[in-house]
Amino acid sequence: MSPADPATAFDTAERRMWAGRAEAYGSTFARLCAHPVPELLDTADVGAGTYVLxxxxxxxxxxxxxxxxxARVRAVDAEPAMAAAARGRGVAAEVAALxxxxxxxxxxDAVVGNFVLNHVGRPRTALAELRRVxxxxxxxxxxxxxxxRQAGMELYGRALEAAGVIPPPGLPRLEAAEDFPRTAEGVAALLTEAGFTGAACAETRFEHRAGVEEWWTAAVSGLATIGLIVTAQDPGTVARIREEYGRIAAAEYTDGGELILEHGALLARATA
Incomplete structure (x- = not known):
């Protein structure tokens, strides 16, 4: 990494994690991430004529x-396959990374970011850039x-534990100096530190429903941290994780054959 490269080791690992996985994401975790979108747009007062990123x-x-x-919309994503998928749906999307x-x-007029701050190695610098535009x-x-509580991640974690799997070393982790409390107060303080005014944050909770195979597909396709852990295992261990996942899901997380997964997100707002 050159001194001029704004990417950190965390950014590099994140980009490798998501590379080429737009299709798998679109059919699995994208549905989960869609739940808070209406509130997100309401919070940014996005409506007719708003120029939004x-x-x-x-x-x-x-x-x-x-x-x-x-709204008049521009969009960016660090992963070329994601930007291409968005363009294929009629979005003016291009490749760019915070x-x-x-x-x-x-x-x-407005900038929205749905679960993007989780994926940048320099969140304060990223927020300063959002304030700039x-x-x-x-x-x-x-x-x-x-x-x-994130029930979907909890289910994965319990399956890993039951299968005796220890997460491999080297999973993406923010440097201590860049991290921040993942609480409403912590995020609001981070926005204020980045130069925004009127910063506020609150938790919103939602129930996600997914098929048992759909939710497993996200993990075995290599998506997110759980995907890194699962795909690092040998085939026998993956099969054992899948068996434990199915057993726990059937016993505690399903209703009529469908997974019922409660999740929570922090929804933050501020003014430039």
Missing amino acids: DVGTGTGTAALAAQERG PELPFADGEF LRPGGRLALTLWSTG
Whole structure:
């Protein structure tokens, strides 16, 4: 990594994790991440005529929802396959990664980021860049996973434990100096530190329903940290994890054959 490269080791690991996985994401975790999108757009006051940037668009869910409200939308994602998937759905998406965006100072009325702050190695620098591209008085709205109960991740973790799997070393982790409390107070303080005004944050909770095989597919496809752990195992161990996953899911997480998974997200807002 050159001194001029803004990417950290965390960023590099994240980009490797998501490389080429847009299709798998779109059919699994994208549905989970879609739950808070209406609240996210409401928080940024996105409506007809709003010029909005969707940063970390993934397959374009928030950008499409903003367009349906009559907003003028640009979108970026660090992963080329994600940006291509969003373009295929009619979103003006391009490849760009925080903390460097290809837009002028003060260009946007609003910036939204649905679960993007979780995936950057320099969150304070990334927030400063989001403030740069917002006009004075422009609105920022972000979601990120809270430290509250995340039943889907809990299910994975219990399956790993029951199968006797120890997570491999070297999983992506923020440097201590870059980390921050994943609480409403911690996120609001982070936004204030980055130069925003009127920062506020609260938790929103939602119930996600998914097929047992759909949820397992996300893990075995290599998505997110659970995907890194599962795909690092030998075939026999993967089969053992799958067996334990199915047993625990059937006993405690399903209703009529469908997984019922409670999750929580922090929804933050601030003004440039």
